[in-house]
Structure formats: C-alpha cells, structure tokens
Amino acid sequence: MDKELIIGIDLGTTNSLVGVVDSGFPIILADANGERIIPSAVSYRKGGEPLVGREALRSRAVAPKRTITSVKRFIGRPFSDLSAEEISSVPYELTGGKQGPLSIPLGSEDAVTPQQVSGEILRHLKSIAEAALETEVRRAVITVPAYFNNAQREATKAAAEEAGLQVERMINEPTAAALAYGLDKLDENQTVAVYDLGGGTFDLSVLQMRDGLFEVISTAGDTRLGGDDIDAAIASELMSRFDLRELSSGEQATLLAAAREAKEALSKQDSHTVRLPFFRDGKSYEQTVSRAEMEALIAPVIERTRPICQRAFAEAAAKGAGTVDHLILVGGSTRIPLVREKVEEWFSLEPNVSQHPDEAIALGAAIQAGILCGRVRSIVLVDVTPLSLGIETFGGLMNVIIPRNSTIPAKAGEMFTNAVTNQESIAIRVLQGEREMAKDNWLLGEVLLPFEKGPKGSARVGVQFAIDRDGILEVLARDTVTNEDYVLEIRDAAVDVEDEAVEAMVSESIDYAFDDMNERVWTEAKLKSGELIPAVEMALEQVGDQLEEEELSQIGAATETVMVILQRGDKDAAALKKANLALDEATQTLAAILVEAAFADPDS
Amino acid sequence: MVSNHFTTLNLPESLILESGDIDASWREKTKDEESGDLHEARATLADPVRRLEHWLFLRKVEPPRGSSMAPPMMDLFSQIHGVLAETDAVITKMKSATTALMRAVMTKSAVQAQLKLQGCMQKIQQEKAERLDRFPEFEKKGNGGEFTEAVEVLGQLKFLRKWEQQCQERLLSLLEF
Numbered sequence: 001m002d003k004e005l006i007i008g009i010d011l012g013t014t015n016s017l018v019g020v021v022d023s024g025f026p027i028i029l030a031d032a033n034g035e036r037i038i039p040s041a042v043s044y045r046k047g048g049e050p051l052v053g054r055e056a057l058r059s060r061a062v063a064p065k066r067t068i069t070s071v072k073r074f075i076g077r078p079f080s081d082l083s084a085e086e087i088s089s090v091p092y093e094l095t096g097g098k099q100g101p102l103s104i105p106l107g108s109e110d111a112v113t114p115q116q117v118s119g120e121i122l123r124h125l126k127s128i129a130e131a132a133l134e135t136e137v138r139r140a141v142i143t144v145p146a147y148f149n150n151a152q153r154e155a156t157k158a159a160a161e162e163a164g165l166q167v168e169r170m171i172n173e174p175t176a177a178a179l180a181y182g183l184d185k186l187d188e189n190q191t192v193a194v195y196d197l198g199g200g201t202f203d204l205s206v207l208q209m210r211d212g213l214f215e216v217i218s219t220a221g222d223t224r225l226g227g228d229d230i231d232a233a234i235a236s237e238l239m240s241r242f243d244l245r246e247l248s249s250g251e252q253a254t255l256l257a258a259a260r261e262a263k264e265a266l267s268k269q270d271s272h273t274v275r276l277p278f279f280r281d282g283k284s285y286e287q288t289v290s291r292a293e294m295e296a297l298i299a300p301v302i303e304r305t306r307p308i309c310q311r312a313f314a315e316a317a318a319k320g321a322g323t324v325d326h327l328i329l330v331g332g333s334t335r336i337p338l339v340r341e342k343v344e345e346w347f348s349l350e351p352n353v354s355q356h357p358d359e360a361i362a363l364g365a366a367i368q369a370g371i372l373c374g375r376v377r378s379i380v381l382v383d384v385t386p387l388s389l390g391i392e393t394f395g396g397l398m399n400v401i402i403p404r405n406s407t408i409p410a411k412a413g414e415m416f417t418n419a420v421t422n423q424e425s426i427a428i429r430v431l432q433g434e435r436e437m438a439k440d441n442w443l444l445g446e447v448l449l450p451f452e453k454g455p456k457g458s459a460r461v462g463v464q465f466a467i468d469r470d471g472i473l474e475v476l477a478r479d480t481v482t483n484e485d486y487v488l489e490i491r492d493a494a495v496d497v498e499d500e501a502v503e504a505m506v507s508e509s510i511d512y513a514f515d516d517m518n519e520r521v522w523t524e525a526k527l528k529s530g531e532l533i534p535a536v537e538m539a540l541e542q543v544g545d546q547l548e549e550e551e552l553s554q555i556g557a558a559t560e561t562v563m564v565i566l567q568r569g570d571k572d573a574a575a576l577k578k579a580n581l582a583l584d585e586a587t588q589t590l591a592a593i594l595v596e597a598a599f600a601d602p603d604s
Numbered sequence: 605m606v607s608n609h610f611t612t613l614n615l616p617e618s619l620i621l622e623s624g625d626i627d628a629s630w631r632e633k634t635k636d637e638e639s640g641d642l643h644e645a646r647a648t649l650a651d652p653v654r655r656l657e658h659w660l661f662l663r664k665v666e667p668p669r670g671s672s673m674a675p676p677m678m679d680l681f682s683q684i685h686g687v688l689a690e691t692d693a694v695i696t697k698m699k700s701a702t703t704a705l706m707r708a709v710m711t712k713s714a715v716q717a718q719l720k721l722q723g724c725m726q727k728i729q730q731e732k733a734e735r736l737d738r739f740p741e742f743e744k745k746g747n748g749g750e751f752t753e754a755v756e757v758l759g760q761l762k763f764l765r766k767w768e769q770q771c772q773e774r775l776l777s778l779l780e781f
Contacts, residue, residue, distance in 0.1 A: 213634065587704075
C-alpha cells in the first residue's frame with residue numbers, strides 16, 4: 001500500500017511549480033487554466049483574498065506597492081542586511097527594525113513579511129495539487145538554493161507550515177536538478193556539475209552519480225545573483241537612453257517588465273524594440289536594442305558566476321572527485337545564449353541543455369518526494385552543507401566546527417568549561433560563513449550553556465552541533481549526570497549595546513536610498529574618480545610608452561574633464577559619472593596592456 | 605561519546621587505508637541506511653591527519669600538547685606567514701577597486717602573489733607527504749606501545765593542514781579578479 005502522498009515544490013524567485021511522482025515518473029501539475037509554471041507573485045487586494053500567480057502579476061502595474069514579486073530574495077534576512085541598491089530594486093516598499101524579519105508595508109495599515117508572502121504562494125501550489133490529484137495534500141518536499149543559509153532555510157520551512165504543509169525534506173535546487181537528469185541513468189557512473197542560474201539565485205554543485213547513489217561533493221553559490229540582476233542592468237540602460245531620472249513605483253514595475261521582455265526576446269532574436277506607450281505624462285518611449293548591446297550590458301552579471309564555479313570545482317578536486325563529465329544547465333536564465341557561450345568558453349565543456357530550464361528542479365523535488373513516500377526506489381541522495389558552521393572565540397575570530405561541503409547530516413562536538421570559579425553559564429555565539437572574523441559571518445544566534453557551580457575549570461559541558469538533512473542547525477548539550485542529550489534553544493542574538501548605532505545605520509540606509517539620489521550618485525562617482533586618477537598615473541608610468549600618441553592625448557583630455565568637474569563644486573553627479581565613464585573607456589587599451597604585461601612577465 | 609570510525613565502516617583499524625576502500629565501504633552502507641555516523645566516519649578516515657588523530661585517540665594516547673615547533677617548521681611558518689600577509693594586502697586593494705583600470709594596475713601584484721602562494725602550497729604538500737610516508741612506521745611502533753613520534757608528527761601535520769587551507773583560501777579569493 002502507498003504511504004501518504006508527498007508533493008514536490010520548486011519555490012522559485014520568479015516562478016514556482018508543483019509536481020508528483022505518478023507510476024514511477026515525475027510530472028508537473030497544472031492549474032485550472034492548464035498552466036504549470038506559476039509566477040511567484042502575490043497581490044494583496046484591499047478587503048479580499050490575495051491573488052497569486054498570473055493574476056497577481058497582472059495587477060502589478062495598477063497596484064505596484066501591493067504586488068509582491070521576487071520575495072525569495074528577502075526571505076530569512078533582516079532589514080539591516082539589505083543594501084540601498086537592493087531596497088530600491090523592487091517597486092514595493094521594505095522596512096524593518098534592527099533585528100527580526102523585514103516587513104513589506106502594503107499601504108495605510110497592514111504589512112506582510114516575506115515569509116507570509118512565500119506562504120501564500122505555497123498555499124496556492126497546495127491547492128493546485130489538491131485540485132489536480134483530487135485529494136488532500138499535507139506533506140511536501142521543497143527546494144531551496146544550495147547556498148541558502150540557516151535563517152533562509154528556517155524561514156522557508158516556516159512559510160510552508162503556515163500554508164498547512166509539513167516539510168518532509170528540503171533539498172538543494174541543483175541537487176534536485178541532478179536527480180531529474182539522472183533518473184534514467186541510474187546504472188551509469190558519472191561526475192556532473194549543475195549550473196543553476198535562476199531568477200534571483202545562482203548555485204553550482206558538483207555531484208557523483210554511482211549506482212543510484214547521488215552524492216554532492218561540493219557546492220558554491222550566491223543568493224543574490226540571477227535574472228533579476230540582468231533585468232536591472234537592462235532597465236538601467238533603458239532609463240539612461242530615455243533620459244529618465246526618478247521613477248514612480250508603477251513606472252519602475254513597467255520598466256522592469258519591459259527589460260525582462262527585451263531579455264527574453266533577445267535570447268531568441270538579434271534585435272528588439274522596447275516600447276513604453278504613454279509611459280509618463282502621456283509621452284511614449286521607444287528604443288531598439290540589439291543582442292550585442294544587451295550582451296555587453298549583462299556580461300558583468302554573468303561573469304560573477306565564474307569564480308563561484310571555480311571555487312566549487314577546486315573543492316571537488318581537492319576532495320578527490322574525478323573530472324566533470326557533464327555540465328548541466330538549469331534555471332530560466334540559462335536560456336540566454338551568452339550564458340551558454342561563456343560557460344563553454346570557461347570550462348571547455350559543451351553545456352548539457354537536456355533538462356527543461358524551468359521544470360528540472362520541480363521534477364527533482366517530485367522524485368525526492370517519491371523516494372520518501374515509497375513511490376520511487378533505489379535512489380539515495382547525499383548532500384553537503386554549503387557554509388561553514390563555527391563559534392566565536394576570543395578576539396572575535398571564527399572557529400570552524402563543521403567545514404563547508406561536509407556531508408549532511410553532520411555533527412561535531414565541543415567541550416566547554418568554566419573560566420572562572422562559580423561561573424553560572426557561558427553564552428556561545430554560533431556563526432555561519434567563510435570569513436575569518438566572526439563579525440563578517442552570519443550570526444545564527446546565541447546558545448546559553450549552564451554550568452554546575454564549582455572551581456575554575458571544574459565544570460564541563462559537552463555540546464554537539466548538528467546540521468540535519470534539511471541543512472538546519474540543531475545544538476544539543478549533554479547532561480553529565482544523566483548522560484541525556486537535550487536541545488538547546490538558539491536565541492535571536494540580542495543587540496543590546498549597539499542599539500542606537502544600529503538604528504542610526506538603518507535610518508541612514510533609508511535616507512541614503514530615498515532622500516537624496518544626487519548626493520548618493522555624487523559620492524559614488526567621486527570615489528570612483530579618486531581611484532581612477534592615481535590609477536591612470538601609475539599605469540602610464542608603467543606602460544605609457546606602449547601607447548599611440550592619439551590614445552595618450554585622449555586619456556589626458558578625459559582625465560582633465562574629470563578633474564575640472566571635481567573642482568567646480570556644483571556637485572553635478574550626472575556629469576561626473578559620464579566623465580568617469582569616458583575615462584574608463586579611454587583607458588581600456590591601457591588596462592589591457594597592463595594585464596597582458598602582468599601575466600607575460602610577473603617577475604619584472 | 606566518539607565511536608570507532610573504523611568499525612563503523614567495517615575497515616581494519618589501520619593507519620594505511622586506500623581512499624577507494626573507504627569510499628566503497630561508505631557507499632555500500634549509505635545505500636542501506638544513510639546516517640550522520642557514516643558520514644562522520646568517512647570524513648575522519650578519508651583525511652589522513654584526522655585518521656591518525658582518531659587512531660591515537662582510540663589507543664588512548666594524549667594529543668600533542670602546546671604548539672612547540674621544530675626549527676624547519678618554524679622557517680616554513682615565517683615564510684608562509686609573510687606570503688599570506690602580502691596576499692591579504694593585495695586582495696584588500698583588489699576588492700576595494702571599483703574601476704577596471706585600477707584592477708589592471710593591481711594585476712601584476714596579484715599574479716605575483718598567486719605564484720608565491722603556489723610555491724608555498726608545493727612546499728607544504730611536500731612536507732606533508734614526507735610525514736604521511738611515515739605512517740607504516742608509526743603503526744608498527746604503535747603496535748609495540750610506542751607513540752611519541754606519531755604524536756609529534758600529528759602536531760606538525762595539523763599546522764601544515766592549517767597553512768594549506770589558508771593558502772588555498774587566498775588562491776580562491778585571487779581567482780575572483
């Protein structure tokens with residue numbers, strides 16, 4: 001007899017899908033309109049149930065501040081973690097205190113958290129599954145980016161619970177994609193890398209597949225890198241071409257949608273005309289963008305995935321994994337031809353595009369769900385933790401206890417003792433991340449260890465740090481008298497001393513974002529000039545003799561322009577930005593000569 | 605509290621193990637029933653330094669005390685320390701650079717740092733290999749109840765491993781530019 005049904009969910013930044021295993025094969029379920037790819041959008045209507053999916057997206061232009069998209073970028077993160085750029089990247093508002101989750105104000109009185117918005121999407125997916133399967137659904141496997149940290153995973157799990165779904169397992173997105181890829185290759189032995197560039201996150205995982213055992217060797221990623229950044233780069237170019245400055249929320253939403261449309265069109269054809277009819281004060285805008293122009297704009301975004309891949313490959317090699325046989329591309333953004341070209345160029349491996357970019361992860365989630373409820377046999381999945389887990393030691397350093405890329409579930413024990421006589425407890429700060437200084441890593445929380453009263457060094461408490469199969473941390477302490485383990489509570493680390501400082505920082509960041517755009521642009525541009533001018537000098541000194549007379553005079557003129565604007569004192573931010581760009585361009589050959597010289601003869 | 609990782613994976617309690625055998629045993633057992641104990645056992649035994657440490661632990665040998673370093677290790681330490689500090693300075697400068705030209709100006713120092721790091725890595729790996737080669741000797745002596753040298757070398761291997769990680773971390777950071 002079948003165990004209770006479990007569904008598989010891909011909760012994506014841009015789109016979400018729900019699947020299930022049917023007669024041994026994973027399938028994606030469709031909604032009442034026959035749609036399988038559900039936009040991860042929620043629109044909160046005044047006095048009514050929220051709209052989810054395509055319907056929500058339609059109300060984006062009319063209710064930009066009440067229509068939430070790309071919320072996955074914000075789940076499980078405190079407001080103080082956001083950059084001004086991130087805050088201004090979405091048409092809706094974001095606020096929050098010094099700790100706890102951030103909040104999205106919906107207008108006059110109500111507000112929602114990213115977790116609630118995700119919960120709404122999950123509730124919708126649950127109802128799609130229930131309608132399609134004609135049965136109640138209570139359990140699910142949910143995918144998360146491999147590089148999600150503890151807080152992001154916990155918040156995702158909590159969102160599912162709010163939606164009435166018990167999370168049976170959370171699996172990493174690239175791992176899920178590998179399951180979908182490997183389902184019909186169970187008798188083969190391969191080493192594969194999954195390059196997963198989605199709407200908001202990027203992951204690369206290296207896996208070994210042997211006789212139905214899927215073992216992740218290493219993983220690396222960036223949870224703020226994806227299609228959204230590509231859209232933003234295009235939108236920013238459109239803004240400057242249309243000579244638009246400040247945008248209203250509605251205008252921003254429309255422009256982002258147009259940028260996304262351009263990206264999708266230019267992935268298939270060589271040129272596309274962006275049309276914004278009656279965009280502002282009845283005025284329409286129109287611009288034609290070529291594929292080459294778009295590629296120049298988005299190349300820096302794609303370039304950011306390269307060191308991440310190199311990191312994962314290097315660590316897989318260090319762990320003794322053989323050469324990568326196949327590089328599998330998944331995630332909507334891998335449809336962009338430039339992504340495919342770059343990946344092939346970097347790693348000299350023809351990318352494998354056999355998997356459906358939008359569906360592979362959901363299919364993998366469905367397979368994992370099938371394994372757990374006994375509908376799929378003979379597959380075992382073993383994953384790793386993406387980030388090192390450690391504790392803060394004296395001097396504010398991070399002491400790694402479970403290194404990144406450890407197979408999970410993982411555990412490690414530490415002994416703690418009292419440093420002074422009759423010390424009652426010790427507070428341990430638990431951290432996640434790769435930086436040497438504790439403060440540069442994520443603080444997961446504090447654990448309070450009680451000590452038996454006694455002379456210095458007499459109390460001993462053994463603590464076990466464990467990362468479960470979902471990548472979530474648990475801290476256990478052992479009672480030395482009864483030898484029983486008990487779970488320690490991880491408290492949100494209270495920021496007591498620095499309350500005011502943090503508050504100032506938060507309010508500053510808001511000011512920074514909204515109050516004075518010109519001041520902000522000017523400051524950034526001035527910093528850039530301050531770096532460029534001495535760099536030009538140094539560069540000319542080293543290889544200036546290899547330049548043509550004409551190039552030298554161009555550089556001279558461009559430098560002069562920057563200096564004049566700096567000295568003028570009218571803080572013309574736009575002019576300085578433009579002058580910096582011109583100097584950047586004028587020194588391109590110079591930079592290329594320098595780099596070449598550095599590699600040709602590093603010892604000179 | 606710590607179990608015998610050799611027993612967990614049905615392997616002989618020996619310092620000399622083939623990584624292929626460790627993996628094969630782990631794979632067989634994991635397919636039957638996945639568990640954190642199995643993962644921990646493999647992670648411990650696959651790393652020769654941790655394997656030696658665990659082997660000594662099972663023999664109730666006191667771990668190396670303090671951080672006394674033999675002179676050749678001391679020389680290597682000061683050499684590596686200098687390269688690490690130099691590299692950190694380069695990485696900091698590269699990270700704060702916002703223009704392509706500035707990064708280009710810095711490229712030469714970055715390439716130089718990379719070469720020096722690779723030199724350090726080679727030296728470390730050589731030192732490490734020399735010590736790992738002595739495992740059969742340690743095992744033999746250990747069977748006769750003599751652990752002094754094994755304990756001493758374990759301390760040195762831990763230093764080498766730490767330095768190797770530090771160099772590796774910087775090499776990966778340099779890749780980002």
